[in-house]
Amino acid sequence: MTFRMGPSLLFCPADRPDRFHKALDRADAVILDLEDGVDPGARAEARRALIDSPLDPRRTMVRVNPADTGDFLHDLEALRQTEYRSVMLAKTERPDHVERLNGYKVTVLCETARGVMAAEKLAQMSTVVALMWGAEDLVASLGGNGSRKPDGRYRDVAAHARSRVLLAAGSAGKAAIDAVHLDIADRAGLELEVEDAVACGFAATACIHPSQVSVIRDGYRPRPEQVEWARELVAAADGATGAFRFRGQMVDTPILRHAEQLLRRASA
Structure with missing residues (x-):
C-alpha cells in the first residue's frame, strides 16, 4: 500500500494506543513513535500496542530506533507482524543504516551532524522516499544546547541543516518534511515556519500536538x-x-x- 503524504504529519507515542485513532482523525497522517516519544522502559509495551492496535497503513508511518541499536532489531521484529510498510528511521547517518530496512519505504531522519552531511547520499537511495531533518538532536550532536535564538528563529547551523536536507531531497526528486515546532503555544511562530516551508518547497511539516494540525493545513492550503x-x-x-x-x-x-x-x- 502506498503511503499518502499529506501536509500535516502528527507524531503519536506508540505506547499510547488510546490516542492512535484520535491522532489519525486529526491529521493527514500519523507517525507512531517507537523512539524518543517512548520511555525506554515502555518500548516493549509500545511494540505490542503497534501490533494489537492497527491503523490504516496508507496514512501511518512508524518511527523506529536508530539502526545501530538493539531497540531497532526489536522494532523490526514488531513491524513484520503489522501491515505497515512506511518507516521513519531515526538518526540516520549512513546508507547501510537504510539497507537494514529492505522491503520498506523509508523516510530518513537527518538529525545529527553525520546525518545532515550524508543527506545527499541518502536521498539517492531507491528505498528512500522522503527526508526529514531535526533541530534539537542535531545541536546536541554538536555539543550545543539550543537550536533557536531568543527571538525564536533558528540559529544559523540549524537553518543550514534545514536547507541542506531540503536541497538533498529536491535534487533526488524526493519529498522533504520540515521539523516539528516544539513550542506548542507559539502559534504565530509555527505559522511563519509553515509559510516559509511552503514557499521553499517542503512537502509536509511534522507536529507534536493536535492543535498544530490546523495551522499546518491552513499554511499549505493556497489562499x-x-x-x-x-x-x-x-x-x-x-x-x-x-x-x-x-x-x-x-x-x-x-x-x-x-x-x-x-x-x-x-x-x-
Whole structure:
C-alpha cells in the first residue's frame, strides 16, 4: 500500500494506543513513535500496542530506533507482524543504516551532524522516499544546547541543516518534511515556519500536538487570491512565446512553474 503524504504529519507515542485513532482523525497522517516519544522502559509495551492496535497503513508511518541499536532489531521484529510498510528511521547517518530496512519505504531522519552531511547520499537511495531533518538532536550532536535564538528563529547551523536536507531531497526528486515546532503555544511562530516551508518547497511539516494540525493545513492550503493569480497567469501563458508581462510582472518559465505548482497544491 502506498503511503499518502499529506501536509500535516502528527507524531503519536506508540505506547499510547488510546490516542492512535484520535491522532489519525486529526491529521493527514500519523507517525507512531517507537523512539524518543517512548520511555525506554515502555518500548516493549509500545511494540505490542503497534501490533494489537492497527491503523490504516496508507496514512501511518512508524518511527523506529536508530539502526545501530538493539531497540531497532526489536522494532523490526514488531513491524513484520503489522501491515505497515512506511518507516521513519531515526538518526540516520549512513546508507547501510537504510539497507537494514529492505522491503520498506523509508523516510530518513537527518538529525545529527553525520546525518545532515550524508543527506545527499541518502536521498539517492531507491528505498528512500522522503527526508526529514531535526533541530534539537542535531545541536546536541554538536555539543550545543539550543537550536533557536531568543527571538525564536533558528540559529544559523540549524537553518543550514534545514536547507541542506531540503536541497538533498529536491535534487533526488524526493519529498522533504520540515521539523516539528516544539513550542506548542507559539502559534504565530509555527505559522511563519509553515509559510516559509511552503514557499521553499517542503512537502509536509511534522507536529507534536493536535492543535498544530490546523495551522499546518491552513499554511499549505493556497489562499483564494493566490489560486486566482495562478489560474489567470497560466491562462495568459497559453500561446505565449518566451517571457511576457502579467499584472506588471515579467513572467518566464520559473514563474510559470511556481503558478502550476500552486495549482497542484490547491487541487490536492
